[in-house]
Amino acid sequence: MIVPAHTIRAKTIITEADLVKRQKSFSGALDDLSEIIGKETRVALYAGRPIRASDLRPAAIIERNQIVKLSYTAGSLSITADARALDRAAPGETIKVMNRSSRTTLFALVLPDGTLTVE
Template sequence: MQILFLIALLLVPMMVHADIVVSVRTIRAKEVILASDLEIKSIAVEGAVADPGILVGKEARVALYPGRPIRAADVGPPAIVDRNDLVTLVFGRATLSITAEGRALGRGAVGERIRVMNLSSRTTITGRIRPDGQIEVN
């Protein structure tokens, strides 16, 4: 009888409490997250971020409300190019490098692709954002 009880106990799912990260204030979308914006709560939420170090310095993609769990998809790298920013377009092959002035038609972080308008030709092109804020065009 005791063996059946032990087996039944093992088969019943147990609620495991884990630490998750929540915000202490409302963080608007496009706002960079600081360590002082976060606290740790001891509850189990599937998919919630458990390490505040992962979130610090990231940009909120959606509004984050106080006491609610933060998921990895809710944050991303901070944007370095905003819509309507003047940017340098760079086209490079081997020893040849051509630059032009452009206007960003979107916003994005390092490595993301955005649409840009070449100001001299008024042509819309797509390029990848470099760490220095220039747009690499192929």
């Protein structure tokens, strides 16, 4: 099983230097480095304690209050606008955003390039 070598704060990207392999086994604990390295912690992880999949998430590329590009496409109609992110998010997640000009709040999908799309 893989455990933290030291306390890792929430919202930290995990690197190989943060981890230690132990011989013990724990039900639900992750034991593959590729499932852990490069992920972001949802909660604080403590040295020597098992790491569960629910403790991690993909690394966020959108920060709360960040100004982002928002797009909507329907057929040949394409609309783009600036929006303010109301939460942190990783690619593939849906977050709440506020259109800066109309102040309308809506949900948008985060794309890998950091733009958001409304469906």
